[in-house]
Amino acid sequence: MELAGELTGAEITVRCLQEEGVEYIFGYPGGAALHIYDALFRQDKVKHILVRHEQAAVHAADGYSRSSEKIGVALVTSGPGITNAVTGIATAYMDSIPMVVISGQVPSTMIGEDAFQEVDAVGITRPCVKHNFLIKDVRDIAPTIKKAFYLARSGRPGPVLVDIPKDISFQKTTFNYSDPVVIRSYNPPGEGDMNQVRKAIQLLMTAKRPMMYSGGGVILSGASAELTELVRLLGFPCTNTLMGLGAYPATDKLFVGMPGMHGTYEACMAMQNCDVLIAIGARFDDRVVGKVEHFNQVQRKIIHLDIDPSSIAKRVKVDVPVVGDLKRVLNQFLVELRSIKQKPNAADLAVWWKQVNDWRFKGGGLKYNNSTEIIKPQYVIEKLYEVTGGDAFVTSDVGQHQMWAAQYYKFIKPRRWINSGGLGTMGFGLPAAMGVQLINPGATVACVTGEGSIQMNIQELSTCKQFHLPIKVVSLNNRYLGMVRQWQEFFHGNRYAESYMDALPDFVKLTESYGHIGMRIDKPSDVEPALREAFSRKKDLVFMDFQTDPTENVFPMVPGGKGLSEVMLDPNMPHPEVEDL
Numbered sequence: 146m147e148l149a150g151e152l153t154g155a156e157i158t159v160r161c162l163q164e165e166g167v168e169y170i171f172g173y174p175g176g177a178a179l180h181i182y183d184a185l186f187r188q189d190k191v192k193h194i195l196v197r198h199e200q201a202a203v204h205a206a207d208g209y210s211r212s213s214e215k216i217g218v219a220l221v222t223s224g225p226g227i228t229n230a231v232t233g234i235a236t237a238y239m240d241s242i243p244m245v246v247i248s249g250q251v252p253s254t255m256i257g258e259d260a261f262q263e264v265d266a267v268g269i270t271r272p273c274v275k276h277n278f279l280i281k282d283v284r285d286i287a288p289t290i291k292k293a294f295y296l297a298r299s300g301r302p303g304p305v306l307v308d309i310p311k312d313i314s315f316q317k318t319t320f321n322y323s324d325p326v327v328i329r330s331y332n333p334p335g336e337g338d339m340n341q342v343r344k345a346i347q348l349l350m351t352a353k354r355p356m357m358y359s360g361g362g363v364i365l366s367g368a369s370a371e372l373t374e375l376v377r378l379l380g381f382p383c384t385n386t387l388m389g390l391g392a393y394p395a396t397d398k399l400f401v402g403m404p405g406m407h408g409t410y411e412a413c414m415a416m417q418n419c420d421v422l423i424a425i426g427a428r429f430d431d432r433v434v435g436k437v438e439h440f441n442q443v444q445r446k447i448i449h450l451d452i453d454p455s456s457i458a459k460r461v462k463v464d465v466p467v468v469g470d471l472k473r474v475l476n477q478f479l480v481e482l483r484s485i486k487q488k489p490n491a492a493d494l495a496v497w498w499k500q501v502n503d504w505r506f507k508g509g510g511l512k513y514n515n516s517t518e519i520i521k522p523q524y525v526i527e528k529l530y531e532v533t534g535g536d537a538f539v540t541s542d543v544g545q546h547q548m549w550a551a552q553y554y555k556f557i558k559p560r561r562w563i564n565s566g567g568l569g570t571m572g573f574g575l576p577a578a579m580g581v582q583l584i585n586p587g588a589t590v591a592c593v594t595g596e597g598s599i600q601m602n603i604q605e606l607s608t609c610k611q612f613h614l615p616i617k618v619v620s621l622n623n624r625y626l627g628m629v630r631q632w633q634e635f636f637h638g639n640r641y642a643e644s645y646m647d648a649l650p651d652f653v654k655l656t657e658s659y660g661h662i663g664m665r666i667d668k669p670s671d672v673e674p675a676l677r678e679a680f681s682r683k684k685d686l687v688f689m690d691f692q693t694d695p696t697e698n699v700f701p702m703v704p705g706g707k708g709l710s711e712v713m714l715d716p717n718m719p720h721p722e723v724e725d726l
Contacts, residue, residue, distance in 0.1 A: 150319070151317040152315065152317060152320050153283075153317050154180070154183040154286050154309065154316055154317075155315060156320075157286045157287055157320050158181050158184065158247065158258070158309065160287075160320055161290040161291065161322060162321070165216070165290075165294050167218050167267055167580060169191070169192050169218075170185070170189070170192070170206075170215070171196055171202040171206045171218070171219050172195070172202050172219055173196055173198070173202055173222070173226065174195075174196075174513060175221070175222025175223065175226050176247070176249070176400045176691060177224075177226075177251055178220060178222040178223070178224060178226070178247075178249030178667070179249075180311065180314040180315050181309070182220075182248065185447065189273050193220075194608065194629060196579075196605060196608050197604040197605055197607050198229060198604060199219075199226050199230040200229050200230060200233050200572065200576075200602065200605075200606070201576035202233070203229065203232075203246060203601070204225045204233045204236065204570075204580070205576045205578065205579045205580035206218055206233075206246075207233060207239075207573075207577055208577030208579065209584045210495065210583075211240075211242060211577070212242055212560050212561075212563055212580070212581040212689045213444040214367065214667070215525025215584065216243045216244060216245055216258070216297050216298055217237075217242070217243070217244045217245075218244070219233070219246045219616075220248075221247075222249045222557060223248065223250050223263060224264050225249045225262065226248065226259075226263030227266045227308075228269065229640075230248070231270060231273065232572075233277055233570075234273050234274060235273035235331045235570075236567075236568045237303070237304040237305055237538060238386060238568075239566070239591045240361060240566050240619075241302050241303055241305065241362070241365060242302060242303070242365075243301075243302035243304075243359065244297055245290070245293045245304070245307065246304060246305070246307070247290075247306075247307050247309065248306060248308045248309070249311060250310040251310065251721070252311045252312040253281065253313060254549035255416045262369065266308040267279050267306070273304075273389030273673065274306050274472040275301075275302075275304060276293075276302065276306075277306035278293065278305075279310075280307065280308065280310065281310075283317065284391060287322050288308065289324060290307055290328050293307050295328075296328075298333075299333045299419075300702045301453055301454075301456075302365055302536040307410060308578040313474075319369040319626065322561060332723075333452070333672040334452060334468050334469045334471075335469060335473055336470070336473045336474065338452070338467065338469075338526050339475055339477065341466065342464045342467060342477045342481055345450075345465045345478070345542045348421055348448060348465060349379065349421060349489070350487055350488075351491065351492075352419075353499070354369070354418060354420040354497045355381045355414050355421045355422075355423070355489065356381065356382055356384070356416060356419035356421070357376055357425065358383075358384050358386075358404065358416065358422055358423065358425070359383065359386070359392050359424075359425040359426060360385070360386040360389040360390075360392075360424075360426045361426060361566070362427065362451060362452065362471055363392040363426040364389060364392050364427070364560060364575060365426070366470055366471040366472045367400065368392075368406050368426070368475050369391070369392045369393070370424075370522045371472055371475035371476055372392055372425060373393055375478055375594070376393055376397075378482060379432075380400045380481075380489065380494060380513055381489070382399060382415050382497075382501050383397075383401065384402065384403065384415070385402055386404065386405070387403060387566045388567075389427065390556045390562045391556035391558050391559045391561050392559050393563050394537075394556075395540060395555040395557055396430070401415055401505070402414040404433050404512070404709070405433040405434070405435070406432045406461055407699050407700075407702055408700060408701065408703075409505070409510070409511065409547040410507060410509075410701050410712055410714060411504040411505040411508055412718065413701065413703065413712045414504040414709070415710040416433075416434070416615055416720050418443060420446065421446045422447050423447075423478065423719070424448065424449045424450065425451075425471060426451060428459065428460070429459070429460045429461050430460070430464055434710045435703050435709045436460070436707055437704055439707070439709070439711070440461065440708060440709065441461065442708075444635075446464045447461060447462065447463045448462050448463075448466075449463040449465070449467070450469070450471060451467075451468065451471075452469060452603075454468045458511060459484075481569050481699070482535050490579045501606050503712050503714070506721065507721060507722065508701065509719065509720055511523075512715075512718055513697075513700075514717055514718065517670070518669070520666065520669050520692060520693045521671060521694055521697060522545065522546065522623070522691075522697055523552075523553050523697075525672055525691050526530040526549050526550055526553035527553050527674050528673045528676055528705040529591060532680055533591065533671065535556075535557055536558075536561075536590040537561070537588075537590065537591050538563060538578075538581045538582075538585060539556075539559075539561060539591050539592075539593060540564065540578040540581060540591070541560055541564040541573075541574050541593040541594065541599060542565075542571055542572065542573055542574035542592075542598030542599065542642065543565055544571070544595050544597065544626065544627050544696075545623070545627035545631065545698075545699050546593050546621040546627070547596075547700045548628075549593075549621070549627070549699065550562075550593040550697075551566075558560075560574065560611075561579075563581055565640070570637060571597065572598060572602040573598075574592045575599065575606075575609075575616070576596060577592075578590050578614075579612075579616070582616055584614070590615075590616050591617045591619055592617070594692075595623070595626075596646055596652070597625075599618070599620055600650075603655070606655075606686070607659055609659075609661070610659055610660045610661065610686070614686060615687075616686050617686070617687050618656075618687070618688040618689060619684070619689050620690050621691055622649075622693060623693045623695040623697070624645070624646050624648060625641070625695055626646065627695075628699070631698045631699060635698075635702075635704070650663070652688055652690040653690060656686075656688035661685065661686040661688060662682065662687045662688070663690065664678075664687065665690045666689060667692045672691065675689055698715075700714055701714055701715075
């Protein structure tokens with residue numbers, strides 16, 4: 146590719162990616178994007194990963210981003226190419242994942258004429274992107290792509306779409322990527338207001354029953370070390386949301402587990418009954434606080450730290466808001482706490498911890514009735530944790546297996562737990578694992594899935610073969626759409642409408658047909674040996690089809706429309722009564 150003079154729009158697009166340091170781009174070619182694909186072919190800095198479905202391209206870019214501090218990039222064609230990508234874009238949007246999606250479009254002269262493979266990409270994606278652009282002039286490609294990367298990574302991150310008509314991709318202009326990005330209406334916050342920080346600290350010092358509640362924003366801002374230091378300095382109970390797992394180490398004594406619908410009993414009760422709650426990069430969503438009216442029955446003071454002011458007081462009343470980049474804001478808290486040399490009341494904190502530990506005792510921790518006859522899914526995750534030493538990147542699909550992975554795999558580092566939290570996208574796990582494996586070569590990557598979810602993007606086993614990705618697939622196969630079946634058991638009179646997975650494939654043979662190694666595991670005694678053998682195969686993708694108990698349910702559980710203190714515990718486990726608040 147020529148490096149001076151005029152370049153085509155396609156060549157400029159690729160040069161922009163090079164300037165941004167993009168290592169991998171995930172995509173699927175089509176007519177409207179062929180000039181861009183030709184430009185990619187004629188260089189070797191940006192490597193293209195050919196997926197087998199556009200949804201998988203975006204999920205792979207998503208996993209690439211979540212497991213690193215880089216921006217994932219996907220490239221799709223017009224029409225069905227971009228519509229297939231929408232689920233992946235919405236997945237990233239709900240979880241605030243930085244990403245740039247480049248889509249080909251029909252020639253600009255044909256837009257609005259219902260041309261072959263024409264859809265309004267900007268209109269379709271508007272509700273599920275941070276921003277999107279339709280390029281109308283070849284001279285706009287470079288500054289627009291630069292804006293796209295800036296918008297994707299700054300402030301509250303998110304996906305940004307750049308739609309490039311085919312004719313503009315072969316028009317020519319000079320290339321310039323040196324101009325700074327200036328967007329008058331967009332000014333992401335930096336440090337928090339120091340007066341608000343001081344108010345928050347004084348409120349924390351008066352708390353008798355404090356609670357620290359952190360979410361995915363801590364991980365996205367790279368603030369896990371600061372959060373950990375703050376929690377240990379204060380000595381308060383800490384909970385991480387599903388998106389925040391790993392932000393604070395799960396093995397630490399101050400960690401009370403995940404809150405919410407399938408969180409621990411102690412986390413739910415402490416969230417509900419605390420008198421001062423500090424929320425850090427979390428959004429009080431329905432799966433965390435349950436029914437808002439029930440949550441608000443307890444008079445508590447709430448401190449909310451977030452980079453996005455629109456997230457503050459969106460669902461609950463907030464007493465002390467602090468808007469800013471979490472890494473910088475938490476550093477402000479640490480500096481101020483050290484300077485005032487004030488400590489929380491030790492006696493009050495001891496009483497509170499006794500109550501929290503009583504709840505932990507009553508809830509029984511995360512326990513289940515294991516079996517020597519049938520494989521329990523929780524046991525598989527426990528053994529996965531042991532075999533990998535807790536150091537794997539774990540992606541998941543969505544359902545019971547996702548919740549068991551979140552509960553029983555103790556994440557001690559950020560960016561190791563990769564899952565679709567906000568949108569709950571089945572089919573996410575395998576393509577996300579591809580992105581994780583590519584950006585973390587040599588790392589141990591496990592995809593926890595179910596027999597329902599894995600079939601939604603199982604064609605990506607072909608991509609894994611082509612690019613030699615040694616992912617380990619851990620399928621908890623219970624022959625049901627497990628979470629659907631669980632809700633039908635609890636709330637629909639055991640009427641299992643369309644939740645039974647009939648006519649399942651032989652996953653071992655299917656995996657082998659793609660050129661990988663398949664295992665079927667039927668006995669509990671074979672679980673650990675199978676995992677150890679699979680993870681010893683450093684260069685191979687291994688699909689482990691664990692035949693698990695189809696009747697097992699995820700506990701604890703806060704039913705939809707209920708409050709946190711209305712959590713259901715496993716009726717088959719002992720739960721001694723203790724005195725609640």
